[in-house]
Amino acid sequence: MSADGQGRRHWFDDEAGPVVRPYAMTRGRTSSQGQHRLDLIAVVVTEPHADDPEADHMLAPEHVDIVELCRDAPQSVAELAAELDLPIGVVRVLVGDLVDAEFVHVNRPVPPAELPDESILRDVINGLRAL
Numbered sequence: 001m002s003a004d005g006q007g008r009r010h011w012f013d014d015e016a017g018p019v020v021r022p023y024a025m026t027r028g029r030t031s032s033q034g035q036h037r038l039d040l041i042a043v044v045v046t047e048p049h050a051d052d053p054e055a056d057h058m059l060a061p062e063h064v065d066i067v068e069l070c071r072d073a074p075q076s077v078a079e080l081a082a083e084l085d086l087p088i089g090v091v092r093v094l095v096g097d098l099v100d101a102e103f104v105h106v107n108r109p110v111p112p113a114e115l116p117d118e119s120i121l122r123d124v125i126n127g128l129r130a131l
Contacts, residue, residue, distance in 0.1 A: 038092045040078040043107040046070040050103040059101070062086070062094055067103050074107070 046067050053059055053067040065084055069075055075083070081091040098104045 037108070038077050038095055038106060039109060040088065041076050041109050043074045043076055044070045044080060044095055044098075044104050045074045045107060046104050047102060053103055056101070056103075059098075059103075060094075062090075063098055063103070066091075066094055066098060070104055 044066065050067055050071075053064045059067075062084065066080055069080060069083055077088065077091055077095060080086075080095070081088045084091065086094075095104065095106065099106060
């Protein structure tokens, strides 16, 4: 934050330009309508019918950026936050909006409790070797 000669403070600097606060991108929301559970490693994939997100005037530029990034290759929520230089919380809200609007879908990682036990896999391998 810088001050001018009259003591007023500005939320920008000469090189970066005006700063957009994260709550402005999400319109003050901390979660999306659908309350989607988005882990950092959840993978966001653009829907095949999402041809031109720019044509939807309800989407913010950040929404369009997410759709475009995920069109090239599926991206995790953490990768999107890093690529867009946005906080994770903001990206979660924006991705939730896109899921609700059916521009993207999210593939969630398999919870550790649902993964097979290592000892079972070893028994299967040993059984196959015995054949």
